[in-house]
Amino acid sequence: MAVPVRGKIHAPGGVGRNVNYISGAEAAEVQSVVIGAGQAGLSGAYHLRRTGFEPERDFVVLDHNPGPGGAWRYRWPSLTYGRVHGMHALPGMELTDADPARPSSEVITEYFDRYERAFDLRVRRPVKVRTVREGTGGRLLVETSAGAWSTRTLINATGTWDRPFWPRYEGQETFLGRQLHTARYPGPEAFAGQRVVVVGGGASATQHLLEIAPYAADTTWVTRRPPVFREGPFDEEAGRAAVALVEERVRRGLPPRSVVSVTGLPLNDAIRRGLADGVLDRQPMFDRITPEGVEWKDGRRVAADVILWATGFRPAVDHLTPLRLREPGGGIRLEGTRAVADPRVHLVGYGPSASTVGANRAGRAAVRDIGRLLARERVTV
Known part of the structure; x- marks a missing residue:
């Protein structure tokens, strides 16, 4: 005491x-x-x-x-x-x-x-x-x-x-549209009629996409790794196991990862609808940013008015x-x-x-x- x-x-x-x-x-x-x-x-x-x-x-x-x-x-x-x-x-x-x-x-x-x-x-x-x-x-x-x-x-x-995390990609400073982070997300109405690229594999990214899609002209979801969806209830035992994984990194003096990063995304009804209607059609991470959008090494391009960084x-x-x-x-x-x-x-x-x-x-x-x-x-x- x-x-x-x-x-x-x-x-x-x-x-x-x-x-x-x-x-x-x-x-x-x-x-x-x-x-x-x-x-x-x-x-x-x-x-x-x-x-x-x-x-x-x-x-x-x-x-x-x-x-x-x-x-x-x-x-x-x-x-x-x-x-x-x-x-x-x-x-x-x-x-x-x-x-x-x-x-x-x-x-x-x-x-x-x-x-x-x-x-x-x-x-x-x-x-x-x-x-x-x-x-x-x-x-x-x-x-x-x-x-x-x-x-x-x-x-x-x-x-x-x-301390929002902004990844760096080639050509990022040349983009003529708007870039913003989850930390300053204004709500879905702000994206009406726009082409939006959402970057990130966490819960914020999927929430943003599901909200924005009915307003935007087009949405594209990109992540560095394929998202992992978790079925079933997230009970106390699963929670303890997830926390233990994060705790182990901290004990080793490594930068902490979020608990969500080791639990996966919950496969609820909203996520299932997003997967079924193509809103959550995940694409691999682009390789560069152009003035008009994003581009992959194979030459594929997506035009964008907004890049929303849901990158933690x-x-x-x-x-x-x-x-x-x-x-x-x-x-x-x-x-x-x-x-x-x-x-x-x-x-x-x-x-x-x-x-x-x-x-x-x-x-x-x-x-x-x-x-x-x-x-x-x-x-x-």
């Missing part, structure tokens, strides 16, 4: 004098900083609060968004709450009586807002974390747009939404670069949620915990480890 140090704590901009001066910057001392207020960050903050940590005094939650909701704030309007797969409630408060016809961005943003207020998490926003580096006295220094915090531990819950995201962890957490394989090696290279740092919503239920568990596990670390420090002082 965590035993917070009950010292005199003041946030940047406050009146108190219990601060460190590092490179001329005033840094408030806390026991933990949580970066990100999406599902994983709020879970971590909840468990800190439940364990006895006081917001602002013992920990602070920093979020770069202008309001609650995390990445859910930016989901496209046509993704209604009823179409969301596997949304798991935050710990301690269920999401009830939600209208399945409302946009998920509205439903979940309002839910996160209620949650923050119910548990008095006092999220500071908008605050951009610029860097996390070694401070003094064995502490980490978190430098932000709103000042600096000196902390004994860190829960990094920045997710992936801020990468973990948003560049602010942690000064801590040198990355392994030679390119990822951050974890034991549970704890970075092997620095036990003060926990990554939640990363790799195997990059799902709503996984994020909840990761937040709890991170706080449990943080409590043990701080308790050991108190014993040795």
